[in-house]
Amino acid sequence: MYQIAGNDQSLKDILKQRRQKLAQLLDFPVILWSGIPISRNFKANYYPFRASSHFLYFAGLNLENAVILLKNGKLTLFKDNPTPNNTLWHGETPTRETIARDIGADYAYPLAELANYTAKAATVAVQEINTYQQQTKLLKRSIFPSNTPEGIDLTLTNAIITLRLTHDQKALTEIRKAIAVSIEAHKMGMRATKIGQTEGQIRGAMEGVIIAHNMACAYGSIVTVHGEILHNQDYGHILTSGDLLLADVGAETPLGWASDITRTWPVTGQFSPTQRDIYNIVLAAHDRCIESMKPGVEYRDLHLSAALTMAEGLVDLGILKGNPPNLVERDAHALFFPHGVGHLLGLDVHDMEDLGDLAGYASGRTRSDRFGLGYLRLDRPLKSGMVVTIEPGFYQVPAIINNRDFREKYQDVINWDKLAKFSDVRGIRIEDDVLITDTGTEVLTADLPTSPDKIQMIIHDNC
């Protein structure tokens, strides 16, 4: 859906800056497609439209079935005007000329004109097949998927990564808006939590806040008392005394910018001693990462420092045995913390993940095959202007801790009797969104507490 930009000069200015920066990196034209709405169970029943992120970055608005040409710092919009039938059913929607004005386009033509402008242009393949077919048809060549681009498409992809890796003020303003709404949603979720409710009821309370602000969920919400199921998208369990509720819920602004927040809280409003012990270890890992973040720091080292903090804490509790650095070396931490400590955040919640690891991994680096590193989505030195998530977690994943090979491999370092005492801790994750600044960091999500005591206060503030 078109979001009114009107006379938003800051949008026009920033779009101009972005395309001028792109022009400095490239000497060929670029064409980017927004995509078309995708049907649900029948053609006229659409999922909410979301333009391709690369298009959004340079075109600013969530325009259906639009194409932009970027050439020498100039912007050309290709879009058809609303038909009379469209006006009948959808009311007056902006004309191509209005949109062109709102995004500061230099030229604007109907889509049919696009075929005259495609010579020697690079693009990024979209995910949606109909538009992808348009791309190959109009560029008159094969286009590789966005995670394996070739030739000028690869050059373009690298240029886009250079730009999108760090955020300008407009992007940060949008991310902050998304975060503000996500924080409100999490607080609402905490206050709505009561024994006997379902996970779905808490999800409804949280997503209701996001919808009320005319935002969308940036990703499928996780709201579960089974946090040990990492990508849990069932919401049917009843909240029971002793449960921890893990909520990974984030809003996305109408212009497409994401947020990503996880909190874990006790449904009674009171952490048990065992829950508090583990929570504090996860929080220590979270805090240690954030304290050490600044430009130049390797994100991979943050991950390893989180792993080390987890290992130290679990040794202190007697769950793990041995020397913490050695435990991390052996990936023993990953038995309980099997994912990476975070990822890039921007227009996509996993920003630029459509490019595979081209954005997440610095040139020449590839994924490790180590159990404790293979799920790391980001392996680059931090730069001022990056926004990343920091999201350590502790989970008792049955598929891991009951796995015979793992049990055998790590039999000397796990105290199973001790672990059994922590059976009321199935899954805890604490996730914040962090901006790298010239001198260190700004925790963009800082208005949502992470400390157990402050979280308990919000839960008890049920009015």
Added chain:
Amino acid sequence: MYQIAGNDQSLKDILKQRRQKLAQLLDFPVILWSGIPISRNFKANYYPFRASSHFLYFAGLNLENAVILLKNGKLTLFKDNPTPNNTLWHGETPTRETIARDIGADYAYPLAELANYTAKAATVAVQEINTYQQQTKLLKRSIFPSNTPEGIDLTLTNAIITLRLTHDQKALTEIRKAIAVSIEAHKMGMRATKIGQTEGQIRGAMEGVIIAHNMACAYGSIVTVHGEILHNQDYGHILTSGDLLLADVGAETPLGWASDITRTWPVTGQFSPTQRDIYNIVLAAHDRCIESMKPGVEYRDLHLSAALTMAEGLVDLGILKGNPPNLVERDAHALFFPHGVGHLLGLDVHDMEDLGDLAGYASGRTRSDRFGLGYLRLDRPLKSGMVVTIEPGFYQVPAIINNRDFREKYQDVINWDKLAKFSDVRGIRIEDDVLITDTGTEVLTADLPTSPDKIQMIIHDNC
């Protein structure tokens, strides 16, 4: 997402009945695909999965990437078992054997086996392109889109229409569940309505209820003070004294069955005299339709009776001039009521609309090109077991009433000065879901009032 069926014998029984009925109509095998999740801005970020409705009708559960073979009343499930990696990230999900047991399948195989079972099988083309490509590849022939099937696919389509046109008890149970939640959502919306709120806030309150019940929206909600924009999916306006809020919001159960309800209420809690006058005309049209519904009645005649009631009412108010039947004959009612009076309801909110008009229009009938009939989605005699919507409306659509051709054509029948007095009525619609029974009807949505006084009471019940 797989919804636990467990030992739901009623589901197994009804699925068996459905496929046995299908077997009586066909002498060739049928293969139906559920489809795969569709990505949003990058691959791992999915829209909520919704299986194809024809698959759901015979397989019962919202299974991702599954295929069923229906042959001689027997059901074969093709689905791959969860991988170890799936278990790591998604927890224990049901095996093929468990699913087969839950849906009463006679046989169950991995997807790779499907290629051995495709000879001479018919299918219905899905909307989503990757699965459609699988269909053509595995059936080794071209498959026409679902609204223009040919050969055995057309025979199958007509058989499915015969079955899905009327609902069995399991289907009705599901539709009633969806309706109960939609009614709760509408009541919540009415109670949440306050001057100064945005449309989005009311939408958030309503959809929050649907999410809290672990249901989805059956379609994109319309929640607007500009009801004259028929497919309005913006939610940014502020509720202002004198506005009517039109809410067209419906839930869908986890098994995929839809509901579809519209109410229109004053944001102050009090209809103005002009709003009440028009509201009562729409309500009279709605009530007259429902009173005359029973098996054998032509749905087209319901539409025309709604049109006549609207014309009579508008003549009484002095907005239209002339003899009401003549006005309807001239499509003058359609200036204010430009859409059809309703549609089939079932697994799709416009049930079987993926089949074009094959389901909505009885054999041999086609859409009228009359302004007042061309948007009618259903033209069949009513049958016991059908569920249809009844949703007359009154709108001052700028694209219609400011259209020069219309103004000229209808200049003798419209009193523009009179119409101007009703400027606080931009759009009103009242929509209920009605089951045709052997003797008449049951209004499935009857628990949500339609009368202005009762609606005002709910709004005033703000606590």
